[in-house]
Amino acid sequence: MLMAHPAVLEELLRRYEELRAQHGKGVDGVARRLEDVSYTLCVSTGTREIAAALVAAREQLRRSAPGRETPVAPTSVPA
Numbered sequence: 001m002l003m004a005h006p007a008v009l010e011e012l013l014r015r016y017e018e019l020r021a022q023h024g025k026g027v028d029g030v031a032r033r034l035e036d037v038s039y040t041l042c043v044s045t046g047t048r049e050i051a052a053a054l055v056a057a058r059e060q061l062r063r064s065a066p067g068r069e070t071p072v073a074p075t076s077v078p079a
Helices: 006-022 030-045 050-064
Strands: none
Touching: 006 030, 006 050, 030 050
């Protein structure tokens, strides 16, 4: 299976968190961008649901840099 580059996963997780924070606050286009980044995370991790994609992305990052100085923060999973 192809693996996304850690920098790509980090950026996708950052964008996902940013958009989740903005979601529901009336910012134009947030829902669509959140959908897009969620889809990309799923494709990048070989999963079908965002919750699984978030877990898989964090796990891939953890394995790619065991001595990571700045750990990836946990994200909230949509209800």
